[in-house]
Amino acid sequence: MDRTKMSEKKRVRDMVAEWRIEGDLIYLAIGAKEGVLDTKVEEFKRNRDESAVKNDQGKIGRFTRKTLQLFTGKIELGELRTKMVEHLVDKNVTPKYAEQLADGITEQFRLSGRDWATEAELKEQTRKALQRILVKIDTVDLVAKIRNSTRPFVFCFVGVNGVGKSTSLAKMTKWLLDQRLTVFIAACDTFRAGAVEQLRVHVDRFTGAGRKVGFYESGYNKDDATVAKNAIAKGAEQNYDAVLIDTAGRMHENKVLMSSLSRIVRVNKPDHIVYVGEALTGNDSLDFISEFNRSISKAIPKREIDSIILTKVDTVDEKIGQIFNLMLASSAPILFLGVGQANSDLLEMDSEQITELIL
Numbered sequence: 001m002d003r004t005k006m007s008e009k010k011r012v013r014d015m016v017a018e019w020r021i022e023g024d025l026i027y028l029a030i031g032a033k034e035g036v037l038d039t040k041v042e043e044f045k046r047n048r049d050e051s052a053v054k055n056d057q058g059k060i061g062r063f064t065r066k067t068l069q070l071f072t073g074k075i076e077l078g079e080l081r082t083k084m085v086e087h088l089v090d091k092n093v094t095p096k097y098a099e100q101l102a103d104g105i106t107e108q109f110r111l112s113g114r115d116w117a118t119e120a121e122l123k124e125q126t127r128k129a130l131q132r133i134l135v136k137i138d139t140v141d142l143v144a145k146i147r148n149s150t151r152p153f154v155f156c157f158v159g160v161n162g163v164g165k166s167t168s169l170a171k172m173t174k175w176l177l178d179q180r181l182t183v184f185i186a187a188c189d190t191f192r193a194g195a196v197e198q199l200r201v202h203v204d205r206f207t208g209a210g211r212k213v214g215f216y217e218s219g220y221n222k223d224d225a226t227v228a229k230n231a232i233a234k235g236a237e238q239n240y241d242a243v244l245i246d247t248a249g250r251m252h253e254n255k256v257l258m259s260s261l262s263r264i265v266r267v268n269k270p271d272h273i274v275y276v277g278e279a280l281t282g283n284d285s286l287d288f289i290s291e292f293n294r295s296i297s298k299a300i301p302k303r304e305i306d307s308i309i310l311t312k313v314d315t316v317d318e319k320i321g322q323i324f325n326l327m328l329a330s331s332a333p334i335l336f337l338g339v340g341q342a343n344s345d346l347l348e349m350d351s352e353q354i355t356e357l358i359l
Contacts, residue, residue: 146241
């Protein structure tokens with residue numbers, strides 16, 4: 001094909017191939033029937049438009065945009081509730097909370113003496129309801145509390161096995177370092193083989209980059225509450241701003257390990273308890289977080305989880321409902337969202353963006 005002709009035309013076809021030019025992009029189909037190229041180009045554009053939504057802070061995964069368009073015109077509230085529940089469950093909101101959200105929204109219309117709603121009204125009421133739930137930690141206030149603490153500010157990381165707790169602790173370490181705070185890490189998972197070594201690798205990376213990160217460990221098969229207590233004392237002695245306690249992953253029905261968690265909290269009285277959960281988990285995760293809260297309150301009455309780090313958010317496409325599930329089950333706000341394996345892959349929650357993904 002004579003490429004000089006391509007600069008003069010938007011489309012060129014010969015016996016072998018068809019070219020289509022759009023700005024800097026050139027689409028090529030070889031040996032295809034006439035018209036096939038247009039079909040493939042439009043398919044490519046649709047896929048491109050649906051991929052990789054990014055916010056100003058960084059990546060939050062690949063989300064297809066499936067909007068809350070349950071109807072057009074007006075709809076009767078009973079039918080509306082059914083469709084809303086189906087939509088929310090499709091977004092991975094557990095049925096219990098999907099029904100509560102739908103009931104609350106339809107009740108707003110009933111209170112105004114109506115038994116129907118328009119699409120625009122539905123979206124507005126849904127947006128308001130979701131925004132009321134999506135509470136996040138004020139990180140500026142958190143940093144101020146750390147700076148004003150008379151002892152090292154103690155974070156305790158808890159959660160079940162395999163959710164990325166140690167990785168989240170390393171990400172939190174980087175975030176604290178970026179706030180010009182010094183960090184002391186306590187390896188208090190004395191049960192899982194390799195847990196101490198995993199943390200040491202993270203610490204070595206930080207110190208190798210010239211960052212001030214301390215580390216305390218006592219090996220395995222030790223009393224984790226005592227290890228944490230000694231680590232806090234060592235962190236105070238060396239004037240660290242924050243101590244991050246890594247605890248063993250534990251299933252909520254393991255009475256021995258849940259009792260051990262209660263003891264860690266009772267002995268060390270952490271300033272901030274972080275529950276690490278994953279966006280992929282099903283409805284059983286709600287039992288997990290509720291049981292963790294019960295064990296914590298056994299140690300110190302009325303004490304509960306302070307915040308949540310939700311991991312693997314980049315893997316769930318638009319099914320982001322686990323954020324709502326954990327927040328409603330625990331009444332705890334979101335601290336960060338984990339969106340990858342690098343230490344920088346930790347985002348503050350953008351409630352507007354999460355709301356739009358649900359909508």
